[in-house]
Amino acid sequence: MRCFWPALPGRRRAFVQLPALAGLLFGSVPAAAHVKWFAPYIVGAPPQPIAVTLANPWFWTGIALVLVFFLATRAIEKSPAGETILAGMDRITDPLWQRLDEFVRLVIAAFFVAIFAVGGVYLTPDLKTPAEWVSWAQLLIAALVIPRATRPLAAAGIIGLWLLALRDYDIFHLLDYLALGVGVAAYLVLEASDKPEWRKHRFEVLRWGVAIALMWSSLEKFAYPDWFYPLVVEKPFLTFGLPRDVFIPMAGVAEFTMGFGMIWTPLVRRLSAIALFVIFNAAVYPFGRVDLIGHALIMAIIVAIAADHTREVHFLPALKRRLAGVPTGLAAALLIFATGYWGLHIALYGPEGRVGTPAADIATHSYSPEYPHGPQVPGGIGAPPVRASDAGGHAGHAMPATADAKPALAAYQQVMERMHGPMMQGIAHSDPDAAFVLGMIPHHQGAIDMAEIQLRYGKDAANRKLAQEIIAAQTHEIGEMREWLKQKNLPQPAR
Structure with a gap:
């Protein structure tokens, strides 16, 4: 599994002024290297054609298995048993639900304190920066999360850090960080609002942020499967005994579809969150505390999604209520994200791709x-x-x-x-x-x-x-x- 926020860049200083920041951004050339926790790699290299994935039987096997799971879940959810299951989940998670805002704020603040302690990073340990002041800005963001009045400033700091990272990293690399960063920033703004109509959407924006980040980053396993070969060789237990060329496409399907599930109906999204939490724990523990820091925020948001008692469905509710809406929605999501990923890569780098040279070695380990x-x-x-x-x-x-x-x-x-x-x-x-x-x-x-x-x-x-x-x-x-x-x-x- 990839580091998602582990893949997310982050939040910086609330006091960054956009005009000054723009000068910093355009005054330097972004590097072409995307850095995973286990190795740097080049995002400008041409991706594997999408037709290769569409011809892969293991990709379709994974899709079929997930569709069975989602359709069965939706059928149960539409029955009286569905409400019984949700009510049981509500009872188990009620202590957390009652203080869910405090939990989310505490985790956001703790995350920034942790990357301040790591030092020399933007929003996650795999995004390095030589600027010492960035670490102090992270500590400031952590402090700004605590008082209600300053939470919008913390949100501005998060977006500012992402913009600042554009100085050193290619924008294509940073896109999967953007969704979760915007989701967390929007949560802080909505949670601090005194307007009930705004506040009720605060957990929804977190769901969308993590879902989009996961779906976008999952496409790397289809576009660049060879980037994951060294990891599979080093840590073969991650494949659960599956051959490499079976595991990688099915892992990509699992990541994409569970992300998709978190923007669907209540039971689907909560079960998807639980499944992802189990997967993250299995993938993170063997790599130590620094890797845990990189994943901590997204894991906490996944816990919040699993504990969310709300039943409302605001986006395309009619489609989501129908069983046929599951394959229709998943097909639409795959089309939108795949077109966006491969299309944007061609727009930025051309059909043949472009390879640059990173300024230095950077990786978590x-x-x-x-x-x-x-x-x-x-x-x-x-x-x-x-x-x-x-x-x-x-x-x-x-x-x-x-x-x-x-x-x-x-x-x-x-x-x-x-x-x-x-x-x-x-x-x-x-x-x-x-x-x-x-x-x-x-x-x-x-x-x-x-x-x-x-x-x-x-x-x-x-x-x-x-x-x-x-x-x-x-x-x-x-x-x-x-x-x-x-x-x-x-x-x-x-x-």
Whole structure:
């Protein structure tokens, strides 16, 4: 699963003035890298054609399973048993419902305190910034959430942080952050209002914010499935035993449809929220506290949706009340979001896409055998001195090419030169087992470096897929070999 707010950028200072902010925004060039918690990648790269997804039987299997679930839920909801189930859920969640506004405000404030403590980020740990004042602005936003009169200022700060992030990140990357950011900001404004007609929509805007964010971000699993290969290799338990090419499209379907479910009828949205909460907990826990910070706000909103007692349906109520409205609505949502995602990508980057170069490695986790896809420090343990920035997998510093050689040839030559010395030094170890491992680590690293060059310069689809698989598999094996060296108390090679 992807980090959704984990994927959300965030909120900053309420005191940011828009004219001054506009000057900051247009005074710099946005980077082309989108950063997941596990690795940077390039959003400008051309996505896999939507026709590939539409021809995937596992995509349609996932859609069919979800439709059965939604239709069964709606049939129950329309019967007397439906109200009985909702009433039971109301009784269980009533203590939280009675103080739901306090819960949501507390979580929003706590989230900003947490990312203030992390430091150097915009709205989530995967959106880095060198500006120290941004962290203090986050602390200010947390304080502004508490008094009712200043909550609209906190909302302005959240939108301001998103706008500020445009200085450093491509707008296409930030779109999935926008929906949830707007939802949280709108909640703070509506909750602080003294107009009942406004206040009654405060939880509804949260639902829409998280639903749109999830549906938009889920499309990455269809557009760029190879970006998820390293994660599946590193954490195979996340697939629940399913093959990689079965799990990734079905995970995308689950994310999209559960997001869709949260804007449907009361029982559908509450069960969708519960399912997502279970999925998030299963996906977040293994990655530690920093990953929890990145997911905390969206998880809390999902809890609020599950505890929401309201029965009103304001958007297209007639459609939602009919059983036929479920497949109709889901088909319309898929059409709208897929058209928007692929269409906007073409509008921004052209049919062939565009690959840029990030200014530096940025990711939540730094490199280690446990997180081999984190950014690597040149010259450090396990770190190559140069990386192919726009490889679509790992990111780093662009490799210099000689003036009289083609860039790809120069890059390949550098790989061979870097690999040869450490390999020969490794295989010279007196212990044959250690010699094997110490020789294979730089050999594997050379294969990874060559695969990244292929992704940077190559065009053949089959070769690009093979290169992604090499990166995933051999990075995992390097981690295993480094762990073996650690257990044997043997020195780690530099690369």
